[in-house]
Amino acid sequence: MIRFIDSNDEKRTITQQILDALPAWFGIEESKQEYVDQSKDTFMFAYFDKDTPVGFIAIKQHYKQSAELTVMGVKSDYHRHGIGRKLVSECEKWCVEHHICYLQVKTLSEISSDESYAKTRKFYEGVGFVPLETFPTLWDEANPCLLLVKYLNI
Template sequence: MKFSIQEITNRKGEIAEGILRSLFDWFDIESAIVEYCHHINELSLFAAVAQTNAVIGFLSLKEHNEFTGEIYVMGVAPEYHHQGIGKALIESSVEYCRNRGLEFLQVKTLGSSYHNSFFDRTRKFYMKVGFRPLEEFTSIWLGNPCLIMVMAL
């Protein structure tokens, strides 16, 4: 599958919403989808764009301070999983963060103390692309353990 990674400056929430709603095994809380799609408009967004100009994946970045960025939310349409799209999105975001002088990149995901095969795959993916678990918290997301993973840039 041929695709390119592009920085997107408009329709960010709309782009993210379509993909997030296709990932119901990961994103099944309506209020979370709405919140992601609202906040994403103020953040940097990278999209994986197929040759047909269809957006097949995205990653949004939030900068917390002059040292640390965060993958706020990312998703790849299910029919395009395991084709290198997520890895390419991560690589583009890492390069972007390095160019901005950031030293660390973090991502939050469902912690392993809540057994879920879909998030097991997510954590393995993040490990494979260079993130490492920092700490799991039960106070960040009500009712769900939040694992913070980090990568030194």
């Protein structure tokens, strides 16, 4: 079941729990803590298995017609069960309801050989995002940033 999360404490808790369970993607403690701290400034949906959150997606609206998928995570035991796709779909539905027609996401570029992020890029492309530009030093030289975008036909 997916539900909208509006409590800042619940946003922080869900973000912390799920990112802690994904060290291959969120192993840098400082970066992980930034996601947790910034979760209060996002619109969040979480996927629950009974009463336990197993996935979430956070969106930040930057401008009237554009938003960013700032962070997303699904616990590894739940990968390849359609949860990520359902969360992205819920995010897109929310964007359309709010007249947002462009959704972006940033992830580690293919310049990096990290296998976990290769799966991440494949996932985003599989749900309709297209690569727009690589920023080799946006985060730092060891972590080149790939910007992907998706047009939501509103």
